[in-house]
Amino acid sequence: MSRLQQTHGLSDEQREIVATVRAFVDKEILPAAADLERADEYPQAIVDRMRELGLFGLMIGTGHGGLGESLLTYALVVEELSRGWMSVSGIVNTHFIVAWMITHHGTPEQRDHYLPRMATGEVRGAFSMSEPGCGSDVSAIRTRAVRDGDQYVIDGQKMWLTNGASANLVATLVKTDPAAGHQGMTTFLVDKEPGFGEVAPGLTVPGKISKMGYKGVDTTELVFAGHRVPAAQVLGGAEGRGFYQMMDGVEVGRVNVAARGCGVARRAYELGLDYARRRETFGRPIAEHQAVLFRLAEMATKVEAAHQMMVMAARRKDSGERNDLEAGMAKYLASEYCKEVVEDSFRIHGGYGYSTEYEIERLYREAPMLLIGEGTADIQKMIIGRRLLAE
């Protein structure tokens, strides 16, 4: 292993988990990713192995059957998975966010009901805020839940659900009191069957959204038409807290998007370095032309800087401190650097970088997703700027 992306101060257990995942990525993800991505095929065998490794329960408490690991361990695992194939990290990421929300905001009954089966990967989580008409402006959502006895009736359309088909539990943000702004929003734990079509009465997953990259993992819409949910499925048991619960979920999710950026950038750097050593022009390896060497130096510096910032943001959350500023900075920096490192590696590959035979072509289509997901770069800058002013 090179000296890039080293993390100091890890426990023996953390080091062992990360090394196990790295070996799994090298042996089982990297060799399979190209074919699965080309076929846009769900990586079922990889997911089954991740269940065996306990990755779906990595951060779920030991009392509920998980490994009880820290956000830092989880982020380092995500970094390794993304080095192999970003889509695989997407499969665990929404699950992780929903498990986090249930752990920190659920009622004792909701925790006991869901977390043990989430730890094994039997229950798999997706989360849903975005709608066709809004993503950044969460308060503009229009999906509505109306109380009817001990049930709620939900109507509306959701958009961009990562794992929308493969999940059987969707943490869904809706409006219960449209006049009350942020306080009028509620998160429901919506159970459904995996798959497409009518997955519960009055609840439809129409189909898979076709994407430029981030393939294999399903991204879907979700249509509510008079779907009934028991009142006991309100996350935390009381209306009006949904916006804050979701924001807490995406805040830890941002550290993971940063970790994904670190993993993809690391892989792009490795590919660029390897190619630059082997490809010769004008009688010597291109790595010996200063323009290419400087490019590699810039790439490695960005890979290292993004990793250290991501680690700092994760550690801050683990220490119990507020980390919205650091998570926003880490997500912003890592996703921008990732895009730049991938582009530099693409340039190093010359014409071959444009061929679908070369892995960098896949990374080139995956990196832009990180600029958008879990809040765009502009939204991160708003969060960072407001927090700075508040201080």
Ligand SMILES: Cc1cc2nc3c(=O)[nH]c(=O)nc-3n(C[C@H](O)[C@H](O)[C@H](O)COP(=O)(O)OP(=O)(O)OC[C@H]3O[C@@H](n4cnc5c(N)ncnc54)[C@H](O)[C@@H]3O)c2cc1C
């Ligand atoms: C592959 C994929 C998977 C996704 N998975 C999920 C998921 O699992 N669950 C989920 O809920 N959502 C998911 N999303 C949705 C994602 O979170 C949104 O796309 C994202 O938040 C941006 O929202 P938008 O697309 O509506 O863009 P808009 O909010 O319409 O923004 C458009 C542009 O305007 C800019 N902009 C908007 N407001 C401002 C402002 N105030 N100041 C400055 N600039 C601004 C934005 O930065 C952007 O450049 C996913 C998206 C993708 C592409």
